[in-house]
Amino acid sequence: MSETKMVSLDEMDEQLIQKAEAEGVETMWDRKKAMKAPCGFGEKGVCCRICAMGPCRVSPVEGKGAQRGICGATADTIVARNLARMIAAGTSAHSDHARDIAHVMHMASRDGNYTIKDERKLLSLAEEWEVNTEGRDIYDVAHEVAEIALNEFGKPFGTLKFLERAPEPRKKIWRELDIEPRAIDREIATIMHSTHMGCTSDAESLLKIGMRTALADGWGGSMIGTVFSDILFGTPVPRETEANLGVLEEKQVNIILHGHEPSLSEMIVMAAQDPQIIKLAEEVGAEGINLAGMCCTGNEVTMRHGVKIAGNFFQQELAVLTGVIEAVIVDVQCIFPSLTPITDCYHTKFITTSPKAKITGATHIEFNEEKALESAKSIVREAIENFKNRKKEKVFIPQTKNQATLGYSVEAIIKQLDRVVNSNIDPQGTVKPLADVIKAGVLRGAAGIVGCNNPKVKHDYSHIEIMKKLIANDVIVVTTGCAAQAAAKAGLTSKDAAKLAGKGLQAVCELVDIPPVLHMGSCVDISRILTLVGETAKHMGVDNCDLPVVGVAPEWMSEKAVAIANYVIASGIDVFLGVEPPVMGSAAVVDMLTNKLEEMTGAKFFIDTDPHKLSAMMLDRIEEKRAKLEARL
Ligand code: CUV
Ligand code: SF4
Incomplete structure (x- = not known):
């Protein structure tokens, strides 16, 4: 071909x-x-x-064709209303995921399936939220903290607690624009109400409530998702793994973990390590159980356990085509309904587990958090029993995979940075070394490259082209989601990839012992990126929008990505899109997104479907921000 x-x-x-x-x-x-x-x-x-x-x-062209809907809504109204609804849907997905994790923490117990793995993180959150910890059982503290988090979804007064974590000038902007999110569910409901027939028609107002809702995702749902997952399952530390379909094993029971919430996948990982379960696999003639992750669930379990990455969003069908998958186990989000007909062509069992995502034709085994490990074991047993049904003549495992070093939580990055801190002069455990190399220009800037795959782009092409271009120009890349998996498959998250970086970035990679592209986790873990940028800005005494930092979604497709893009903008970070959002029918909305938003938030959208042009625009923008920053510092 x-x-x-x-x-x-x-x-x-x-x-x-x-x-x-x-x-x-x-x-x-x-x-x-x-x-x-x-x-x-x-x-x-x-x-x-x-x-x-x-x-x-209505007509996307002014002055030609129908200019208003029957109620009189203009293209501007319709476009902005549709965009706001996409933000609400995306925010609901990340946040409902977070709510489940908070519930899991609320049921955690010393002798249960779910325990507290990162006590330090829990205690520091308790302090942040003014929860008494003196002489209390850690599980009492956990339950109270979980309850406070659960209240963040529906509290009647006040604004979200995590907003406090942002740099001061950013908080001021949010206050002045009146886009500080209140309760998470409330923001989503407000959008659904405001976009109901005959409510808000003013496009700018719709964009503003859109940003407020998006902030309820980034600094609300997503941040709760990340922080609570770290407390329950451990804050990631650097570890080695491999990525791409070549991680599948011909002689083992292969299970694909696909979806999003670590509460399920963590238990499957535990179940697959159970000696009795392993024995069962041997009894059916397999040499072991091979778990392989896909999409964000894959990211969660690889960050915390080094579970191999089978692939990203566009490989969910391809994995089944190898003929060696005994089961695809899914929970919520980004799951193709086509997994039913395609698994029907092979011996593969397609197992859904969440009442929120039942899929026609799939085997539904509801995951019960109360009996989490037992549920997980019965799901794994299904897979093992299916091993005998594999059809040899249909087996083809592509022999490609790459080594990856990942697990870069903010804490892990800071720990790496400590390697260059002279502890006689500077304290350990801060972002100072990062701020220093950015100020000095050794690193020109940083890019967060995130998001999905989209058939409008050759699979992974834009992700990889942009990453290569940026690291070659001394821009360090942090990445999550399917973009991170694209990077891992292409070998860009291996330390070896430093050879593709410019001299400055190469030196940094060697000194602090990191790859030039840092895998920071799943989509909700973009909250880690917000934290890292925010801490760096605070350290330098500036706002996020003053830093030479860009957000990029080269191949995005989901409503979640729309919510992300909008909270990134509202957080003061420019967003570069490689796929056109459905807004081009309103010149006014396009002008707001790509121009006027900057006056409001200090950041704006850049849109270009050519990854090379898009990366050139990023580099220009990074230099522009550098020049302004240098003049200030
Ligand atoms: Ni949540 S949202 S395709 S798995 S990044 Fe992957 Fe990431 Fe997009 Fe979905
Ligand atoms: Fe048409 Fe109803 Fe939409 Fe108005 S709200 S543009 S009448 S579909």
Whole structure:
């Protein structure tokens, strides 16, 4: 297959796609082809189906065709309303995930399945939230802290607690713009209300409540998700693993863990280590149990246990095509419903576990947190018993994988930085070394590269092109989500990749012993990036928007990504998008996003589908911010 025809960056993925064709199995790329051209109105965001007088589709061109919906809504209103609803949906996904984790902490007990793994983090959060810890059992403290977190979702008064963590000038901006989020659920409900037929029509107001809701994700749901997962399952430390479909093992029971919430995957990891379960696998003739992660669940378990990464979003079908997967175990989010028909073509069991994500045709084994380990064991047993059904003639494991070093929580990064601190002069445990190399220009800046895969882009191509370009120009990259998995597969999260970096970044990588691209976890862990940027800004006595830092979503697709982009902007960090958002039908909204937002938040959107142009824009913007910062410091 010629390079230009390839839908994936990866030769081996292409071979699997050919295998699918040969076996008459349909994949997403077949469906993408069958979809033909997308609806132009939907693509530009000017289709409204909020009430039953419509659907109304108005013209994206001013002065030509229908300019208003039946109620009189303009393209500006419709576009902004649709965008706000995407933010609400994305925020609800991250936050509902966080709520479940907080519930798990509320049920944690010393002799139960869920215990407290990072007491220090719990105690410092207790102090931050003014919970008494003196002479108290750590589990009492945990339950009280969990209850406070659960109240963050619906408290009637005040604003979110984690907002306090932001730099002072940022908090002031939020206050002045009136976008400090109140309770998380309340912000989501407010958007649904304000975007109901006949409510807000002012586009700027919609963007503002959109940002407020998005902030309830970044500094609310997502941050709770990360912090509470760390307390329950451990704060990640650097560890080694491998990534890509080559991690699948022909002689073992292969289980794909796909979805998002670590409360399930942690238990599966425990279950797969149980001697009796391992014995059962041997009894069916397997040499062991091979867990392999996919999407954000994959990120959660690789960050904390080094579980190998099978792949990212676009490899969920491809993994099944290898013919060696005994079970795909999923919980919520980013799961293709097509896993039902595709697993039907093989022996693979498709097991759903969450009442929030039941999928037609899948085997549903509800995961019960009260009996977490037992539930997990019965799910793993299903997989083991399926090993005998594997069809030898259908087996093909692509022999590609790369070494990855990951597990870079903020704490882990600071610990690495301590290597260069002369403790006679400076205290350990701060971001000072990072601030210093940025000030000195050894590092020109930093980029957070995040998000999904999208068939509008060759699989992983934009992620990798942009990462390579940035590290070659001494911009350190931090990454989460499917972008992080793309990096791991391409070898960019290995320390060896420092050779692709510019001289400055290379020197930093050697001195502090890190790869040039740091895998920081799952999508909710973008809150780690917010924390790192915020701490660096505080250390330098500036705001986030003064730092030469950019946020990038080269291949985004989900509503969650829209929420993320908006809280990143509201946090003062520019966002570069490699896929056009459905807003192009309103010149006014586009102007706000790519221009006027800067006056409000100090950050704005840059949109270009060409990864090379997009990275050039990032480098320019980083230098622009550097020049301003140098003049100030
Ligand atoms: Ni939550 S949201 S495709 S798994 S990054 Fe991956 Fe990340 Fe996008 Fe989904
Ligand atoms: Fe049409 Fe207005 Fe109803 Fe939307 S809310 S469908 S624009 S009438």
